[in-house]
Amino acid sequence: MPPGAFHTSRNMIIDAANDRLFVQVGSPCDLCRQQEAVIGYTTEPLPRNSEYGTILVANLDGSGRRVWASGIRNVVGLDLHPDTGELWATHNHLDLMGSELPPEWIDIVRDGDFMGYPLVYGWRAWVDFNLPEYQKILPITRTDSLMVANHKRPAALVNAHLAPMAIHFYQGDLLPPEYHHAGFVAIRGGRTAGNLATVPGFKVIALFGSPDGSDTRIADFLTGFQSSDAVWGKPVGIAEDGQGNLYVSTNNGAAIYRISFSPLLATWEHNLPESVLSGATLEIAGTVHILRLGEGAGAPELSLDLSGLGGPASVPLVAVGDSSYQFASHLVVDVPNGLHEVQIRIVQGQYSNRLVGGVAVLPTADVVALIDGPAPGWRFEHSTFASIEPRQREVVFAGEVATSITGTSSGIAGWRAELVASEPVSTVGYKSLRFAFHPGDAQFDGHSLSLAINNPSQSLENGRGYGQFQLPSVPVDLLSPRPDGRLWLDVERKEWQIVEVPLEVLQVVEPMERVRLFGNTRGTFYIDEMRLITSAAPSITAVGDEPLPLAFDLGQSFPNPFNSSSVIPFRTDLDGDVRLEIFDIMGRQVVTVLADFLAAGSHRATWHGRDDKGRPVASGVYVYRLQAPTVDGWTQATHKLALLR
Known part of the structure; x- marks a missing residue:
């Protein structure tokens, strides 16, 4: 084997059906050509070795050793798919391209494959060779370009720096049928102090889809290893025993965790609403049908947990036969907006299980972030090249004060001003971010002014949101036209104007933590009355206050994100055939929600998160399209909507 350097592990797997052995050999550096290998981030050279950055294959007696696949930085997990026998692997990518790039891949590795390193990531997206540390790869040769042209699309991507580890295809029958031959991947990285990742991790994910990887979908399977910045488990290894139990090891705890499955099986019928206003009174009733119990464990006990909606945590169910139980209760919904759970707990001796329903609690009022200065629970932060006066009195929208933001004349860097919430704000039930704007004496010509929720993101040529590779937010350039051609801002109007940006344009699929204004304008402009607008509030146009016409319209689904079902409102201006379809982020049709003749007017349709065969789809971002x-x-x-299982 090549001498170990930087990536020193040599993981392997035996392909017994073909009497051969696969061994991964990582690159000795963060990024370098294997013909000019160096150690880690240094310039210290290593002897040339063509086996760096490869997966090797050999017969079990050691003969026939050769390179199976190249273009690899650091493969960690290896497993053979039980249906096809093909080799799958997980891969950890570069370190120096920032917190959001590049994504890590999970893919089939076939004989002769070039997996992208050190030239490209994702799918044929070139590495940033403007970084001084990476310029040693240049120049790009014709051979490089030909290899990249043969780089195949990965089966799945996950966010940068999540560090996927072991991969294991499930072969038991203890777990529900949808997990038969599903893949499990240990995720060792995640968002925490000292880690570059921008999204939560420290979990085990499941891969669903065809054995050839053509329609791979990803969903969380095992979570809970992190509480705030405290991480008590970083999953690394996955194994399975003869009974179908899974075992997960971590590299920062002296424990191995067993994941089993309860013999208790039940279904339920209920009248839970898909959404409800906070403060409303609910009358809840339903029936649970026991389909399977553990042998010799006695009679089951069932209870209803309404604490997720602000109700009692344990309401006993009443038996109405040998295998059916009923419940009925009423409560005032006393929780803030967001997705909340209602649970049925089933306990039989040492066995337990639960049934879970989701209810979207909708807000009854706007969330005010800025009015006569930062609202309670909000504060300003800013960069060196911006100054903020949160309560100036010279230019006022309403009330007595407004906020001024001044960009300096420095040409070194742009400025940033952020309105930060003391606690994350759920965006469930809100449709847009609205604020008042006055251009003041700021210079906008040839400059930029953008708005984003949470952190700004970057889009990739190979597609955004493939697998679980979803970046936090999309900035909106307020100096560019809206999708309908009108202006977000009219900077020539030296007066107050109302700006309203739909949350779907900002692609907010997570709780709101901060509102970011950033750019390189110079001079002072003013903002005031910034708030999240509830879905029930009347819409206001970007510039001016004229109402939108009552015509064809596709509204934002609610709740969004959702975990059980989401309502899609729309309006048609003529009688006729109407079609509503759901697509995944790659453009593949998932299901036709509606195909019918409808009268002109306002309508609603509901998607329950299932495909055209009635199967639950995985968590992720989906697109819904209305034709009329x-x-x-x-x-x-x-429009887009997000499903969170």
Whole structure:
């Protein structure tokens, strides 16, 4: 084997069906050509060795050793798919391209494959060779370009620096049928102090899809290893015993965790609403049907847990036969907006299980972040090249004060001003971010001014959101036209104007923690009355206050994100055939929600998070498209929604 340097592990797997052995050999550096190998981030050279950054294959007696696949920085997990026998691997990518790039891949590795390193990541997205540490790869040769042209799309991607470890394909029958031959991947990284990752990790994810990797979907399987910045488990290894139990090891705790499955099986019927206003009174009733119990464990005890909605934590169910139980209760919904759970707990001796329903609690009022200065629970932060006067009195929108933001004349860097919440704010039930804006004496020509929720993101040529590779937010350039061609801001109007940016444009799929304004304008402009607008509030246009016409319209689904079902509102201006479809982020059709003749007017349709065969789909971002007739023929509109299992 090549001498170990930087990536020193030599993980292996035996392919017994073909009497051969696969061994991974990592790159000795963060990024370098294997013909000019160096150690780690240094310039210290190593002897040339063509086996660096590869997966090797050999016969079990050691003969026939050769390179199976190349273009690898650090493969960790290896497993053979039980249906096809093909080799799957997990891969840890570069360190120096920031917190959001590059994504890590999980993929099939076939004979002769070039997996991208050190040239590209994702799918044919070039490494940032502007970084001084990475310029040693240049120049790019014709051979490089030909290899990249043969780089195949990965089966799945996860966010940068999540560090996928072991991969294991499940072969038991203890878990529910949908897990048969599903893949499990240990995720060792995640968002915490000292880690570059920007999204939560420290978990085990499940891979669903065809054995050839053509439609791989990802969902969380085992979570809970992190509480705030305290991480008590970083999953590394996964194994399975003869009974179908899974075992997960971590590299920062002296424990191995067994994941089993309860013999208790039940279904339920209930009248839980998909959404409800906070403060409303609910009358809840339903029936639970026991389908399977553990042998010799006695009679089950069932209880209803309404604490997720602010109700009692344990309401006993009443038996109405040998295998059916009923419940009925009422409560005032006393929790803030967001996705909340209602649970049925089933306990039989040492066995337990639960049934879970989701209810979206919708807000009854806007969330005010800025009014006469930061609202309670909000504060300003800013960069060196911005100054903020949160309560100036010279230019006022309403009340007595407004906020001024001044960008300096420095040409070194842009400025940043952030309105930060003391606690994360759920965006469930809100449709847009609205604020008042006055251009003041700021210079906008040839400059930029952008708005984002939480952290800004970057989009990739190979597609955003593939697998679980989803970046936190998309900035909106307020000096560019809106999707409908109108302006977000009219900087020539030296007066107050109302700006309203839909949350779907900002692609907010997580709780809001901060509102970011950033750019390189110079001079002073003013903002005030910044708030999240509830879905029930009337819409206000970007510039001015004229109402939108009552015509064809596709509204934002609610709740969004959702975990059981989401309502899609829309309006048509003519009688006719209407079609509503769901697509995944790669453009593949998932299901047709509606295909019917509808009268003109307002309508609603519900998607329950299932595909056209009735199977639950994985967590992720989806696109819904409405097609309907208009006086000019046909028209269509699309929006995004997020499913969180």
